[in-house]
Amino acid sequence: MNSPSTYTDEQLAKLVQEGDGEQFGTLMERYQQKLFRYGRKFLASEDNIEDVVQDVFIKTYQNIQSFDVSQRFSPWIYRIAHNTYVNALKKSSNGPLYIFDFDTLISHTVVEDPIEKEREQKEIKEIVDKGLGEIEPKYREMLVLYYIEDLSYKEISDILRVPIGTVGVRIMRAKEILKETYKKMGIEIK
Amino acid sequence: MSNATEQNNNLKDLVLRKIESGELSMKPKYYFVLKVSLLIFIAFVTFMLSALLVSYILFSLREGGQFFLIGFGTRGLYEFFMVFPWLLLGLDILLLLFLDWLLKSFRFGYNSPIIYLFSGSLLLITVLGSLINFTSFHDNMMRRAEGKNLPFAGGLYDGLRKSHDGLFLGTIVAIEGNEFMITNSDNDPRFSETIKVIATINADIQNRFSLGDKVFIAGDVVNGAIHAYGVHAVTP
Numbered sequence: 001m002n003s004p005s006t007y008t009d010e011q012l013a014k015l016v017q018e019g020d021g022e023q024f025g026t027l028m029e030r031y032q033q034k035l036f037r038y039g040r041k042f043l044a045s046e047d048n049i050e051d052v053v054q055d056v057f058i059k060t061y062q063n064i065q066s067f068d069v070s071q072r073f074s075p076w077i078y079r080i081a082h083n084t085y086v087n088a089l090k091k092s093s094n095g096p097l098y099i100f101d102f103d104t105l106i107s108h109t110v111v112e113d114p115i116e117k118e119r120e121q122k123e124i125k126e127i128v129d130k131g132l133g134e135i136e137p138k139y140r141e142m143l144v145l146y147y148i149e150d151l152s153y154k155e156i157s158d159i160l161r162v163p164i165g166t167v168g169v170r171i172m173r174a175k176e177i178l179k180e181t182y183k184k185m186g187i188e189i190k
Numbered sequence: 191m192s193n194a195t196e197q198n199n200n201l202k203d204l205v206l207r208k209i210e211s212g213e214l215s216m217k218p219k220y221y222f223v224l225k226v227s228l229l230i231f232i233a234f235v236t237f238m239l240s241a242l243l244v245s246y247i248l249f250s251l252r253e254g255g256q257f258f259l260i261g262f263g264t265r266g267l268y269e270f271f272m273v274f275p276w277l278l279l280g281l282d283i284l285l286l287l288f289l290d291w292l293l294k295s296f297r298f299g300y301n302s303p304i305i306y307l308f309s310g311s312l313l314l315i316t317v318l319g320s321l322i323n324f325t326s327f328h329d330n331m332m333r334r335a336e337g338k339n340l341p342f343a344g345g346l347y348d349g350l351r352k353s354h355d356g357l358f359l360g361t362i363v364a365i366e367g368n369e370f371m372i373t374n375s376d377n378d379p380r381f382s383e384t385i386k387v388i389a390t391i392n393a394d395i396q397n398r399f400s401l402g403d404k405v406f407i408a409g410d411v412v413n414g415a416i417h418a419y420g421v422h423a424v425t426p
Contacts, residue, residue, distance in 0.1 A: 016216075017219075021206070022206070024206065024209065025206050028202045028205060029202060032201060032202070053201065054201055057201070058214060061214055062214070062217050063216075063217060064216055065216050065222055163300070166303075
């Protein structure tokens with residue numbers, strides 16, 4: 001018999017849906033570090049991060065019956081995390097977080113290039129680790145999800161509920177802003 | 191034990207304890223099924239309302255004769271824009287925006303750029319609205335409204351087939367050159383039983399119209415007569 005550690009996320013989620021609450025612990029083990037990392041980078045703060053991540057898991061458990069086990073679990077839990085972090089950011093910032101986004105208005109043709117991603121990933125990861133506080137949350141989040149959490153355009157599109165083209169455009173713009181920001185700080189990026 | 195592992199275990203234990211104690215529970219599946227069903231139902235109702243509104247706008251323009259203004263030159267076009275029910279169109283656009291916002295909850299909705307989603311839904315409701323107009327739906331509603339059998343929406347159909355400012359409806363009872371007489375079907379107090387119409391444009395009245403034709407006339411009232419810049423026969 002397989003042990004829970006060999007189960008896929010979706011299989012574990014199904015067991016939880018069927019009432020096996022213990023398996024939720026295994027899912028938590030798999031996602032805790034990822035969600036902490038995503039939260040720290042997105043919120044650009046350590047304040048209350050544990051409470052916010054706990055909130056993500058609580059919402060995940062409460063809503064797990066709405067998860068379609070034929071889909072991937074990862075974008076689904078990241079979607080909950082995204083909403084929870086956005087709410088946390090709203091509470092901590094004065095201005096509006098996401099006003100109307102013109103990138104979602106029209107269609108953009110973008111091609112996801114895994115070779116380019118791999119080439120940039122190490123470098124951007126290092127830069128991102130130095131802090132992203134200076135960058136707008138909507139771009140900061142893109143860099144975290146794409147380069148740090150290693151999610152695809154399609155998965156990010158499902159998490160943020162924006163067209164895939166918008167994801168590509170925002171990542172491109174986020175890289176430019178990142179370069180500009182670090183150039184001002186005297187750090188050169190290729 | 192590292193800080194990260196300790197943090198993980200603490201959080202995991204805390205959440206699992208809440209689950210075990212019953213303090214944290216799952217929302218039942220039917221809650222989500224109901225939520226999605228409600229969303230689909232509201233989206234469907236909004237879509238149908240929006241299409242009905244489009245069909246009503248088209249119907250009212252046709253019945254009131256305003257559509258014919260488009261063919262009456264620059265003046266007609268200007269008058270058409272003046273009498274167009276912009277408020278209803280605005281309301282329809284609001285419904286459409288609400289519909290698009292609802293559709294954003296579904297994958298096909300959020301995967302589509304806003305412009306495409308809006309244009310697509312606008313096209314769909316316009317097509318459906320036009321199709322409704324081909325049926326006798328509004329004619330039946332109007333008949334019921336005229337017979338005072340339409341308590342809620344009756345007001346919408348009141349006076350649609352009557353003369354409006356600058357637009358007159360009547361039956362030709364006499365023709366002489368570019369002048370003709372029409373019945374005062376709506377008992378307009380400005381006129382007697384018949385109204386004299388003088389076509390100010392080369393409308394070829396004598397050849398285009400016959401006695402008994404029902405016509406829409408666009409024009410101004412001068413000295414008790416209508417000075418028409420456009421005349422169009424109404425299909426019975």
